[in-house]
Amino acid sequence: MKQRANLCAGVVALLVLAIVVGAAQKESSNPAPGQLGGPAAPLTGLQWIKGGPVQLTQGSITVVEFWATWCPPCRTSIPHLTEIQQRFKDQRVTIVGVSNETADIVKPFVAQMDEQKKMEYAVAVDREGQVWKGYMDAFGVRGIPHAFIVGKDGNVLWRGHPMAGMDEVLEEVVNDRFDAVAYAAKQAAREKEEARVLALYKSYFTTVGTDPGEAAAIGAQLVGSDNSAMLNALAWRVLTDVPQESRDLELAREAAAKAVTLTEEKNPSILDTYALAMYELGKKYVAQAVTLQKKAVDLTDNAQAKESLSKALRRYESATVE
Known part of the structure; x- marks a missing residue:
């Protein structure tokens, strides 16, 4: 259920990224x-x-x-x-x-x-x-x-x-x-950027297993984005979908960390992703994973989601005493 909940956020984020309001809204008096x-x-x-x-x-x-x-x-x-x-x-x-x-x-x-x-x-x-x-x-x-x-x-x-x-x-x-006209111009620029980021996101996962150098270059561009939903989706997918031999844990950590900063540490799903990244980096970072996961649990009201996040927390806590 933990994976489903967080992937739900990622899938929704991708759908939102994919929406383009027909390039820019056509100007019309009516x-x-x-x-x-x-x-x-x-x-x-x-x-x-x-x-x-x-x-x-x-x-x-x-x-x-x-x-x-x-x-x-x-x-x-x-x-x-x-x-x-x-x-x-x-x-x-x-x-x-x-x-x-x-x-x-x-x-x-x-x-x-x-x-x-x-x-x-x-x-x-x-x-x-x-x-x-x-x-x-x-x-x-x-x-x-x-x-x-x-x-x-x-x-x-x-x-x-x-x-x-x-x-x-x-x-x-x-x-x-x-100012509707000024907003429309900003919206068009924003949608163009979202389309660019979405294309990079797709390219990353088509190259990560075949061309590590190209994937790393694309990953660096993605981490430069300020789209917290995309950064969270990138980190989560790297951590859960990419084969271990091709998994860039530092990219996942960097993307999740930036997403947490952009959302002011208030999004439990993103905190959950960051905690998983720290846990996967090894024992040296497990204590940080525990701290992040506790915050995610505290910010979650839904009972089912809270139990899923708590389960991950118990796993991280057990790793600190091994």
Whole structure:
């Protein structure tokens, strides 16, 4: 289960990396649905678990975020979304978390979060798929978590990972300072960089077993990236998928360490990867692996994920006394 949980984060990261909004959004005075600046789909067909119903209204700002209980990056985003909701609660900003799971799955999860006051925003399930179709399908998005900011005029102004600068964009939207044209230019440059990094990532794993020199050069370029999700996916795959004779443990350590720094030591999945890298480097680094894994366990709320991380922790701890 440990491997599945962390690989889930890696797979989601790759899907997010692979999404390109059709090069850059085509400039238009009247953008169509499915384009930034175009009209947002209504929040219809939802079963409200908490805080609803919510409707898109003129003058209000709504953040529509897609998530799932089984998704580790989604669970990591929940406290951040709560912070944002509390920060902007008096400025007509409403956050809505939308899952396509059943109410029987989402209700107990939300109840658990409520006990810890970690999910203080509206939550709904989209079993009919209307809202998913109006946002995720319309924009060609597959990976979660993914959020959309609907502005005061009812148009979609921004989309992306809820922990990838969304709060800064929301601040500008609230204060009527958001420049859609400038953002579109930045987004196009960002997507070009993500496409470049994804191509390097794929190249690394096609050359690692056949051309070590080329693989090392590609690895060095990848570690130069500031994409924490990609760095985590790179390190985890090196540690778990690459044959031992071709495994570059120092690359995995360096990538995981940078990902931990970029996420300010707040992502348990990335801490888990870094801990594994230190453990694999040998007995000299096991104590550091234990420290990192303890932090990952402490940051995890989901019982199943916590047990998986705790199992790895016990393995590292036993290695310190051997």
